Each structure stands twice: as C-alpha cells, then as structure tokens.
Amino acid sequence: MSAYTITYIKNENKKEKPDFDNLAFGKYFTDHMFILDYSEQKEWHNARIVPYKPLQLDPAAIVFHYGQTVFEGLKAYKTKSGDIQLFRPNKNMERLNRSNERMCIPEIDEEFAIEAIKNLVEIDKDWVPDAPGTSLYIRPFIISTEPYLGVSPSSTYQFIIILSPVGAYYEEGINPVRIAVENEFVRAVKGGTGEAKTAGNYASSLKAQEMVSNKGYAQVLWLDGIEKKYIEEVGSMNVFFVINDEVITPELNGSILNGVTRNSVITLLNHWNIPVKERKITMEEIYEYAQNGELKEAFGAGTAAVISPIGELSWNDKKIEINDGKTGKISFDLYETLTGIQYGRDEDIFDWIVKVKF
Known part of the structure; x- marks a missing residue:
C-alpha cells in the first residue's frame, strides 16, 4: 500500500x-x-x-x-x-x-x-x-x-x-478534577472489546457519565465488570495512583485500553527511577491508603488531556480528598515533560517525535 x-x-x-x-x-x-x-x-x-x-x-x-x-x-x-x-x-x-x-x-x-x-x-x-x-x-x-x-x-x-x-479537553486544565466511582454500570469486561478503540465502548459509558456530571463530577472511575471492585480506567483515560514513593496503575487485562500516554508515563517514571507497578488494585485499597495518609496523588493519562490530576474521589458516600485537592509533583512533572517534548521545548531523548515536513 x-x-x-x-x-x-x-x-x-x-x-x-x-x-x-x-x-x-x-x-x-x-x-x-x-x-x-x-x-x-x-x-x-x-x-x-x-x-x-x-x-x-x-x-x-x-x-x-x-x-x-x-x-x-x-x-x-x-x-x-x-x-x-x-x-x-x-x-x-x-x-x-x-x-x-x-x-x-x-x-x-x-x-x-x-x-x-x-x-x-x-x-x-x-x-x-x-x-x-x-x-x-x-x-x-x-x-x-x-x-x-x-x-x-x-x-x-x-x-x-x-x-x-x-484547546484543553478539561476546562480545569492541569488543575485537579472531581471523580465519581461507578458501582452500577460497567465500561467493558475481559473477553469483550475494552482493549479495542471502538465506538460501542464509549456509547456504553454515556449513561454513567451523564449521571455523575449532573452531580458536579468531571468523570467516572470505572471498576471491573465482574466483581466491581478492581479499578480499571477513569473516563476514557488510564489511571495512576502515587502510593508513598511508588506509582501504581491497573495492569492490562483485556478490558483496559493500552494507552499511548500510559506507556509514555511508565517510560518516564522508569527513566526517573520512580518505582512503578502494573497490578490489580481495588477501591478498598485506595480508601485505606488515603485513610493512612499514604495516597499522595492520583491522575488520569490520555491523549486528549495528557495528564489530569484527581483532587477528589467519591465512593460509596465517602469523599476521598487527594493531596488537599492540589496538583502533585509527579503529576505536574509528567505533564510538563510530556508537553515539553510534544511542543519541542524539551529534548526528545526517547525518539518519540515525528516531524511533518513541508
């Protein structure tokens, strides 16, 4: 071709x-x-x-x-x-x-x-x-x-x-957004089309998004479609949590999209010698980490918004405030570095950029 x-x-x-x-x-x-x-x-x-x-x-x-x-x-x-x-x-x-x-x-x-x-x-x-x-x-x-x-x-x-x-995907830009955890509807299940970028995945998300938007939340945090306890994605983005000095993101399991920004974030964290783990993680764990003061940051990662810090999670009538509702250092550094490479402000040491020649 x-x-x-x-x-x-x-x-x-x-x-x-x-x-x-x-x-x-x-x-x-x-x-x-x-x-x-x-x-x-x-x-x-x-x-x-x-x-x-x-x-x-x-x-x-x-x-x-x-x-x-x-x-x-x-x-x-x-x-x-x-x-x-x-x-x-x-x-x-x-x-x-x-x-x-x-x-x-x-x-x-x-x-x-x-x-x-x-x-x-x-x-x-x-x-x-x-x-x-x-x-x-x-x-x-x-x-x-x-x-x-x-x-x-x-x-x-x-x-x-x-x-x-x-322009910016979220009006808030790099400022933290409020997210509601979805317990009723599901985005995808293993064996379905969750890891494919196909229209039906997004159509099925609209009802939950409409409901949380009416309550003042920016997006939905999706749980797995079987046990409804394991975290999968936030809106149409991959999600990351900073627990103490380690970053955790849900592992790819057949229902989670393999994001380009997700891969770039993991590459940067490894380059910075910040421990990053891809594993299953539950909302129970996140709540306990927050209660113990170990949940330092949370953010979504995707092409549209690049990095979107999460300032609050609403789960089972509980409010989980993250980093006093402020953008954390890792979220900010990732955003600045990724956009710096994208806009040519920073050196592209990973050979990620393709020039459009005129």
Whole structure:
C-alpha cells in the first residue's frame, strides 16, 4: 500500500477559522479530509485527500446497525520555531491494527497511514493553532460500509482521517478534577472489546457519565465488570495512583485500553527511577491508603488531556480528598515533560517525535 499515490482535490471554499485563543475540544474541523477505500476485490485502494464534507452512506451500512468501527486519536503540535510535529504516531497505528483485528476489519499499512496523516496535516497546516495548550487533534477512523443487515463482518470499508484544532479537553486544565466511582454500570469486561478503540465502548459509558456530571463530577472511575471492585480506567483515560514513593496503575487485562500516554508515563517514571507497578488494585485499597495518609496523588493519562490530576474521589458516600485537592509533583512533572517534548521545548531523548515536513 505504501507505493500508492495520494490524489488531492483542493477545497476552493475555505472555512473561516475559529479564534485559536478560545478553542473548545472537537468542535471545529479543517478544510480537508483523507479517505481510503477497501473492497475484497481491490483491498485498500483509492487514497485521496478531498474537501471536508458529509459522507454518503447507504442506510443499511453495517456501521449503523452493528457498530463495526474503530478509531484513534493523536495530535499535531506547533513548536516555537514554527515546526509541526506528531507524538508517537506509530503507537497509535499499531493500536489501530490491534483494534482492527478484534473487530474483524482488514489491517492497515501503518507506515502509509502515518504518511497520510502527515500529508493531510501539511495541506491544512494553517489550522494548527499556536496558542498555549492548543494543538491539532487528529482522528483516524474506519467504518464498515457494506449495506447488509446480516450480522457478519463487512466486505467494504472506508479509512478516514479528519482534523480538529482543539484547546484543553478539561476546562480545569492541569488543575485537579472531581471523580465519581461507578458501582452500577460497567465500561467493558475481559473477553469483550475494552482493549479495542471502538465506538460501542464509549456509547456504553454515556449513561454513567451523564449521571455523575449532573452531580458536579468531571468523570467516572470505572471498576471491573465482574466483581466491581478492581479499578480499571477513569473516563476514557488510564489511571495512576502515587502510593508513598511508588506509582501504581491497573495492569492490562483485556478490558483496559493500552494507552499511548500510559506507556509514555511508565517510560518516564522508569527513566526517573520512580518505582512503578502494573497490578490489580481495588477501591478498598485506595480508601485505606488515603485513610493512612499514604495516597499522595492520583491522575488520569490520555491523549486528549495528557495528564489530569484527581483532587477528589467519591465512593460509596465517602469523599476521598487527594493531596488537599492540589496538583502533585509527579503529576505536574509528567505533564510538563510530556508537553515539553510534544511542543519541542524539551529534548526528545526517547525518539518519540515525528516531524511533518513541508
């Protein structure tokens, strides 16, 4: 596939750009998008960048009825010198193919997918914001397009990439958020699709999110779907706890997403000689650690928010305040280091950055 030429149709009706100093998350979209088709006869073919516009799909397309779809999320960052760069896009494309395998979707050529992203970002480079904390969010996704109401994998697909200039995911930014532990609903179970980035996982989270939002909480802390006692994720992010001088994060178990930021956090902690363990951990443990003064920090880690400190957990009518509701040192250092690498302020000693060449 990497030998394919990407055709380009210029958008002659450019959109008015939003105020880059006042960006919401995921509300605005750039002038172009990338599309790649799949059929069983031709496999992946017809790579093209075209004006951003609505898709035309048959009402019987499998994606609408059985949710056979996957997606990814990564960002392009503008450096002080004006360069535009991506953060570990190879990890996103590797995970996309793991999701593809789980959802019976044909594999994508990962190197070509990265080239497609770079080409699209280059064409819409004027949409990459440069205000502090802003970036260009990149959403690659695959949808099943065959019109068929039988429950089976599609024979046709589209791989699409769209771009969106974004500000902070949470209004609070690096300031701690309040989180409610969910005891009734579950996000995923081992053997399900929890470790795949597929739409159904997020649809199933909406009810619990709506309920806690009405109570003033920013997100849900998800427990396992079987015993409902082991911690899994916070919202759509991986979660970490600083217990005394050690960092603990739930181990990957088949229902937890293998986050790119999660992997980067673990790499940085190891580099800093801060002990980090991936293991099962219960809310009972967290409550006891808090009662004993051993719970020092907690934070979520994900592409959208990077690092989101947790200032309070609500669990079984108990309020667990963490670090007096303030951002902890490890959370802050991780945020500063990751964003420093992403925006080119700090040296990339791990070879994580991919430049978009103009």
